[in-house]
Amino acid sequence: EVQLVESxxxxxQPGRSLxxxxxxxxxxxxxxxxxxxxxxxxxxxxxxxxxxxxAYGGTPEYAASVKGRFTISRDDSKSIVYLQMxxxxxxxTAVYYCTRDTLDYPFYYMDAWGKGTTVTxxx
Amino acid sequence: xxQMTQSPSTLSASVGDRVTLTCRASQSISSWLAWYQQxxxxxxxxxxxxxxxxxxxVPSRFSGxxxxxxxxxxxxxxxxxxxxxxxxxxxxxxxxxxxxxxKVEI
Numbered sequence: 001e002v003q004l005v006e007s008x009x010x011x012x013q014p015g016r017s018l019x020x021x022x023x024x025x026x027x028x029x030x031x032x033x034x035x036x037x038x039x040x041x042x043x044x045x046x047x048x049x050x051x052x053x054x055a056y057g058g059t060p061e062y063a064a065s066v067k068g069r070f071t072i073s074r075d076d077s078k079s080i081v082y083l084q085m086x087x088x089x090x091x092x093t094a095v096y097y098c099t100r101d102t103l104d105y106p107f108y109y110m111d112a113w114g115k116g117t118t119v120t121x122x123x
Numbered sequence: 124x125x126q127m128t129q130s131p132s133t134l135s136a137s138v139g140d141r142v143t144l145t146c147r148a149s150q151s152i153s154s155w156l157a158w159y160q161q162x163x164x165x166x167x168x169x170x171x172x173x174x175x176x177x178x179x180x181v182p183s184r185f186s187g188x189x190x191x192x193x194x195x196x197x198x199x200x201x202x203x204x205x206x207x208x209x210x211x212x213x214x215x216x217x218x219x220x221x222x223x224x225x226k227v228e229i
Contacts, residue, residue, distance in 0.1 A: 035219070045159075045167065045210055047219035061217045064124075097166065104173060109157045109214045111178070113166045 002026040002112045004098045009117030012088055020083040020117060022098030029079035030054060033101040033108050036072065036083050038094035039116075046094075050101065050108070051081065066092075088121045095119075125149050125213050129222035136201050136227060144196045144225045146211035151191045155215035158187055158196045161224075162207045170209075171196065201227070 008020040022034065033056070036048040049072040050061040060072045071084040081098060095118050099110035126149035136142050146156065154174040159167040169178045171187040174194055184199045198205055206229055211222040 044224045045161075045212075045221040047221065050217065050219070063218065102172075104155070104214070107155050107214045107216075109155075109169075109172050109212065110159075110167075111169050111172070113168070115166055 002100065004100060004112060004114035006096060006098050006114045006117035009096065009119045011120045011122065013123050014088060014090055014121055016088055017084070017086045018088060018119060020085065020096055020098075020119070022081040022083075022114060024079045024081070024098075024100070027100065030076045033103070034072075034074065034081045035099045035101050035108075035110060036081075037097045037099055037110065037113075038092075038119075039097070040091075040094040043094075048096070049083065085119070088119075090121050093119060093121045124218055125152060125216065125220055127211055127213055127220050127222040129209075129211060129225045131225060132223070133226045133228060135229070137229070138201055138203055140201045142198045142201055142227065144209055144227075146189075146194045146196070146222050148192045148194075148213055152213045152215035154190045155213060156187075156189070156194050157212045157214060158185075159210045159212065160205075160207045161210065167210065198227075 003025045005023045035050040051072045069087045074081045095116040097116045098114040100112040101108040102111045128147045130145045156174045158171040161167040175187045208224045208226045
């Protein structure tokens with residue numbers, strides 16, 4: 001069974017940092033790209049960041065709203081993806097989902113989702 | 124960035140109804156479109172990818188169509204389990220965008 005489990009969320013003050021983790025199992029992690037998607041309270045879905053598999057360079061992409069503040073990385077030896085979030089703003093408050101992204105060459109779509117971890121940015 | 128607009132925002136329907144949801148892209152995305160279902164308090168689930176390909180395990184009452192800038196998701200006979208919010212996603216670039224969602228309610 002494909003599983004993605006997010007952790008690391010919590011309450012943090014504006015301007016501070018937080019690191020989220022996405023621990024995966026049930027599939028060959030190294031073969032897949034991964035994204036983070038967030039959902040603010042009562043709002044829709046917003047893509048945040050993406051990282052390719054090592055076979056495709058392991059390179060990241062970022063939404064304009066987080067570029068320069070967030071960093072995605074992956075550890076294929078542990079089947080984990082990390083999201084380092086710096087200079088957090090109140091508008092970053094959301095549930096953060098980790099997704100497995102399947103290649104539909106040359107593009108990717110999200111085909112499996114974790115249950116999410118809640119990040120609240122407030123003073 | 125490509126903007127995705129879903130209509131209607133809310134759709135009221137009854138069990139057994141045939142319902143059609145629409146998603147429009149601000150520019151052509153070929154067939155690089157997916158649909159997701161999200162029930163309250165739950166995780167989004169993939170229904171359709173590449174505009175019309177049914178994801179594994181998804182009931183055949185769901186179908187998708189369209190290409191270019193206009194897409195539809197059709198539920199042929201609405202079931203009680205289908206009352207949820209539906210999102211479209213364009214994945215024609217490496218900057219993904221979702222529609223704002225259509226809530227299907229009783």
